Amino acid sequence: MQPIISISGVTKTYATGFTALKEINLDIRRGEIFALLGPNGAGKTTLISIVCGIVNRSSGTVTVDGHDINRDYRAARSLIGLVPQELTIDAFESVWATVNYSRGLFGKPADKAFVEKVLRDLSLWDKKDAKAITLSGGMKRRLMIAKALSHEPRILFLDEPTAGVDVELRQDMWAMVRRLREDGVTIILTTHYIEEAEAMADRVGVINRGEIVLVEDKAELMRKLGRKRLILELRSPLDAIPDAFSHYALELSPDGGQLTYTYDNQSERPGVASLIRELEAAGIHFRDMDTENSSLEEIFVNLVRKQA
Amino acid sequence: MNFHAVWAIYRMEMARAFRTMLQSIVSPVISTSLYFVVFGSAIGSRITEIDGISYGAFIVPGLIMLTLLTQSISNASFAIYFPKFVGSIYELLSAPVSYLEIVLAYVGAAATKSIVLGLIILATAALFVPLRIEHPVWMLAFLVLTAVTFSLFGFIIGIWAKSFEQLQLVPLLIVTPLTFLGGSFYSINMLPDIWRTVTLFNPVVYLVSGFRWSFYGTSDVPVAISLGMTVVFLLICIAIVAWIFRTGYRLRN
Ligand SMILES: Nc1ncnc2c1ncn2[C@@H]1O[C@H](COP(=O)(O)OP(=O)(O)OP(=O)(O)O)[C@@H](O)[C@H]1O
Ligand SMILES: [Mg+2]
Numbered sequence: 001m002q003p004i005i006s007i008s009g010v011t012k013t014y015a016t017g018f019t020a021l022k023e024i025n026l027d028i029r030r031g032e033i034f035a036l037l038g039p040n041g042a043g044k045t046t047l048i049s050i051v052c053g054i055v056n057r058s059s060g061t062v063t064v065d066g067h068d069i070n071r072d073y074r075a076a077r078s079l080i081g082l083v084p085q086e087l088t089i090d091a092f093e094s095v096w097a098t099v100n101y102s103r104g105l106f107g108k109p110a111d112k113a114f115v116e117k118v119l120r121d122l123s124l125w126d127k128k129d130a131k132a133i134t135l136s137g138g139m140k141r142r143l144m145i146a147k148a149l150s151h152e153p154r155i156l157f158l159d160e161p162t163a164g165v166d167v168e169l170r171q172d173m174w175a176m177v178r179r180l181r182e183d184g185v186t187i188i189l190t191t192h193y194i195e196e197a198e199a200m201a202d203r204v205g206v207i208n209r210g211e212i213v214l215v216e217d218k219a220e221l222m223r224k225l226g227r228k229r230l231i232l233e234l235r236s237p238l239d240a241i242p243d244a245f246s247h248y249a250l251e252l253s254p255d256g257g258q259l260t261y262t263y264d265n266q267s268e269r270p271g272v273a274s275l276i277r278e279l280e281a282a283g284i285h286f287r288d289m290d291t292e293n294s295s296l297e298e299i300f301v302n303l304v305r306k307q308a
Numbered sequence: 309m310n311f312h313a314v315w316a317i318y319r320m321e322m323a324r325a326f327r328t329m330l331q332s333i334v335s336p337v338i339s340t341s342l343y344f345v346v347f348g349s350a351i352g353s354r355i356t357e358i359d360g361i362s363y364g365a366f367i368v369p370g371l372i373m374l375t376l377l378t379q380s381i382s383n384a385s386f387a388i389y390f391p392k393f394v395g396s397i398y399e400l401l402s403a404p405v406s407y408l409e410i411v412l413a414y415v416g417a418a419a420t421k422s423i424v425l426g427l428i429i430l431a432t433a434a435l436f437v438p439l440r441i442e443h444p445v446w447m448l449a450f451l452v453l454t455a456v457t458f459s460l461f462g463f464i465i466g467i468w469a470k471s472f473e474q475l476q477l478v479p480l481l482i483v484t485p486l487t488f489l490g491g492s493f494y495s496i497n498m499l500p501d502i503w504r505t506v507t508l509f510n511p512v513v514y515l516v517s518g519f520r521w522s523f524y525g526t527s528d529v530p531v532a533i534s535l536g537m538t539v540v541f542l543l544i545c546i547a548i549v550a551w552i553f554r555t556g557y558r559l560r561n
Pocket of ligand 2: 044045046085159
């Protein structure tokens with residue numbers, strides 16, 4: 001299937017001479033939730049801004065549902081809703097006026113019932129006559145989302161939507177994202193909470209210093225780059241790890257009661273089975289064992305560190 | 309053409325004017341009345357007539373022009389500077405609207421406001437002095453043309469400005485002096501020759517002169533030249549706006 005967004009060879013050098021993006025190639029699949037991860041200043045917002053038409057790129061092409069974002073900007077932009085990272089709202093307008101304005105701006109005829117539904121879904125309906133300046137930070141964030149959804153976009157960009165948002169709103173937000181995806185909306189989000197990407201995303205892209213370091217199915221990524229940890233609860237504590245096991249990357253807990261063995265999913269280095277056999281043979285018995293997968297966060301930190 | 313967008317922007321801008329009614333209408337009306345009191349009575353008692361028109365009536369077109377110029381510039385420059393300043397401009401830039409539509413909506417709203425204001429001041433003036441308008445159609449034409457031209461000019465300043473100081477700079481340092489020296493309160497024929505020649509480089513002279521002609525049928529410079537100069541200035545502004553949008557100047561960088 002044709003990707004819904006296709007970014008090829010996109011670079012961006014700001015007026016300051018700083019190159020924020022170097023030859024970005026990225027395809028976003030129709031209907032997926034794509035998480036773009038990267039440290040501060042990696043170029044996430046710059047990339048999103050280019051696709052949305054807020055910043056001019058220095059070179060490269062971008063198409064949205066087959067429409068070139070320059071030649072065919074009307075068709076491209078009307079498909080996109082953007083919730084920017086910064087809370088930027090006209091402080092003196094009412095919630096109702098602001099959201100209806102956004103709908104009109106994107107070329108949609110007025111539809112009070114639809115705007116009401118958007119506001120209700122985001123628990124903003126009872127604030128519809130309030131001026132934006134009187135809203136709390138979390139409500140402003142919801143207002144930004146309402147504006148982005150007001151024109152029924154097929155693609156939604158969420159640039160760090162959960163920064164400064166409490167747990168309840170965050171959960172509401174993810175529930176909303178899932179509903180949107182069920183309706184076929186493609187969602188691209190950036191976040192610093194990697195657990196979120198882990199819980200939500202279908203695919204993950206990592207960007208660092210203006211370069212896409214990796215794009216992978218989330219499950220595949222976890223399988224490929226994830227590490228496993230085998231934790232053994234010992235029957236009787238050890239003083240130290242016997243020399244015979246020095247070729248295993250073993251760690252002993254301070255109280256000597258727990259052994260941890262970390263290994264890559266892929267490498268066929270000293271296997272778990274042989275470790276257990278050897279431990280038994282050496283008379284080190286355990287009463288319980290557990291395995292843990294490493295989180296996306298660890299994968300991410302490792303990747304970025306490797307690059308530095 | 310994205311009419312919904314043009315209408316949405318236009319309506320939002322007009323709503324802002326209604327909300328700030330006091331600032332946008334009452335204060336210019338008060339300051340115009342003060343001009344009448346100060347200039348009309350103080351100077352009017354010494355200069356009784358210019359070109360056969362009582363001094364009080366003579367300054368009306370100039371006063372309206374003064375308001376029209378300053379209000380068009382400040383309305384339009386603020387309207388586009390403000391979203392740039394708070395960052396909400398992202399939405400405009402990401403919307404499926406053409407440059408023409410953006411200009412149409414913002415400049416249209418700013419011009420509408422200053423035209424309404426111009427008419428209110430005209431009505432206010434009618435309370436102070438007997439007015440006659442010989443060429444009402446031309447009067448309206450000059451009103452609209454000037455409002456549009458200087459709203460465009462304000463729009464350019466609003467995009468160019470990087471701070472509130474810069475936003476005020478051009479109106480304060482250039483427009484206000486030019487307006488005061490533009491023959492609003494006197495006929496340039498009253499000036500010594502050399503100053504009259506210098507004055508002819510001031511574009512405001514042509515606006516005021518043409519506008520006054522539509523009231524009383526007399527003018528400092530031929531009305532065709534007035535009209536021509538206004539149109540030329542309009543075209544220059546259009547060209548600059550076109551360039552701004554083609555390059556993304558101070559908007560998409
Ligand atoms: N207008 C600008 N002029 C010059 N440099 C800029 C501009 N905007 C961003 N940059 C630089 O480009 C780089 C990428 O910025 P960007 O905002 O895209 O990062 P980001 O990945 O979104 O970071 P964060 O996670 O902090 O939001 C940064 O080094 C930033 O300083
Ligand atoms: Mg960012």
